[in-house]
Amino acid sequence: MTPNALNFSGGPGALPATVLMQAQDAIVALPETGVSVLGMSHRSDWFRAILDEAEQNLRRLLGVAGDYAVTFLQGGSSLQFAMIPMNFAAAPQGPPAYVTSGYWSNRATTEAARVTPRDVLWDGRAGHYRQLPDLYALEVAETAAYLHYVSNETVEGLQFPVCDEPFAVPLIADMSSDFLSKPFDAGLYSMIYAHAQKNLGPAGVTVAVIDRELLERIPDHLPAILDFRTHVAHASNYNTPPVFAIYVLTLITRWLLNDIGGLGAIEQINARKSKHLYDTLDAFGGAVRIHAAPQWRSQMNVSFTFGDVRLDEAFVEHAHELGIVGLDGHRSIGGLRASLYNAVTETAVDTLCNALRQFGAAHL
Template sequence: MTPNALNFSGGPGALPEAVLAQTRDAIVALPETGLSVLGMSHRSDWFRAILDEAEQNLRHLLDIPADYAVTFLQGGSSLQFAMIPMNFAARAKAPPEYVTSGYWSNRATAEAAKVTHRKVAWDGRATGYRQLPALDRLELAPGAAYLHYVSNETVEGLQFPVCDSAASAPLITDMSSDFLSKPLRTDRFSMIYAHAQKNLGPAGVTVAVLHRGLLERIPDGLPAILDFRTHVSHGSNYNTPPVFAIYVLTLITRWMRFDIGGLQAMQRINEGKAKRLYDTLDALADVVTIHAERPWRSQMNVAFTFGDSRLDDEFIAAAREQGIVGLEGHRSLGGLRASLYNAVTPQAVDTLSDALTEFCLQRA
């Protein structure tokens, strides 16, 4: 396997080998134009076709209803943490409510407080961010602007189950690290957003799927670039967009549609990868601790530790000798983290699982 195939980094993450090959060629010359993708104009007919295809692929994969807009933005989720309350909180009867379930949802909650009054609907700090709440059981204020949560906490390795029940407030979710990893009901959400560098390609583009009814809530007077109506009305081409990142995203959505066969097939692959690694770690429970409690374990990010930073570092070094990279835990938590994004293959997970078992046997 190539080094890319054994990349378990939390982000930027692995890309599919077929997409890497196409991207390599496109950097020299796109087959459609003969020009490098890095030099293509965002006003060209070629790029307009790429934007249209990216949207149509997402609509197909997620069965996005016609009354939802699909936009391609910049600034990552960090910009969305501010844009969302700026756009959707001002005209509501009650403040937005936030679930703080880990590192990134804490960031979102803190940013919202700089923009508007907001409430915390649930905080997992007391559990050490090892558990998640049932969203449909949260007691929200009548008329709350929206309920915001992060569907998959990349740092702590926590993941909400697929949302099948309607919330008592418009539901807005940051799906940056599990977007396109499994099917979902788009119509259960008022807005879904996800930055790239996990399952969507290199950093630079953020996908936002939002119900058009939300646009009616936006107050006048926002800077144009921070107003969702601007990006919807300009077809994601208001200012110079990240052409390269959107091109790679389009290649990935092609790969998911035509090579993988859609989100149900992707889910089966991801479930198998996660089961393989968690089964290995559970078998090593005497020496390894998984951060998340079992019901909320993430299929995308597996956070664990040997309980001794020296052993954690020893395994990272031993794995690197086998070509396995990206296992360092987030700086806020430490330990180890294996990210199993869509492009990580079952064979790569087998290699990691075998390396873990061998490492523990050698020190038994």
């Protein structure tokens, strides 16, 4: 297997082999046009059709109708951390509510504070971000502009369960690292956003799915490019969009729909992958520490350590000799991390688990 197939990086992550092959051909010449995708005009009929297909494929996968706008933006989640309070936290709404459950939600909470007063309803920093709160048990003010949380903490390997009941205030979720990994009720959310380089393709594009009622509260003084209504009105083509990233995203939605069979099917695959890896790590007992508390373990990102920097580094080297890449933990917590995004195959996880057992037999 090649390093492409054994890429466990937290991002940019693995891409499906069939998508890589199609993208490779498109860089030389698109079959529909004969022109490289890297040189295709964002104003061309071809790209308009790609934008339309990407939107319709996402609507099919998520089950959302016309009362939601689907937009393709730039700037990653980091830009959304500022745009969301700029657009949706204006008076007469009260301060928005935030959940700080890990590295990325802390970034969101911090950035929001630069824009607006906000209430932090829960902060897991004191416990080193090893567990999550029950969202439905949080005391959210009825006047809150919205409730914001990160559905899957990429760094620490924590994942909220899917929401199953409506909230009294608009619910906004950063789903960057578990978007399209399993079914969920999109109708419970006022906004969902997710940047690419994990389950959506290469970096450069961010998907935002927004309830049109939420758009009505946007103030009129914002710069046009920071106003969600601008991007909705221009059908994601206000300024030059990342054509290649959106093209690959479209290929991935085709793969999910046609090759995998939808979100229900990919959920079953992801459940098997994560169970296999967690079972392998748990078999080491106290020799391996998984960062997340058991009830909050993520199916997408598995953060763990052998408890010794030298052993962690030795395992990265051992894995690299087998063609496995992307296992270094995030700089904020160190250790190791294996990301099991949609394109990571069960065979790749088997290879990783075998490498862990080999290493454990030799060093533990």
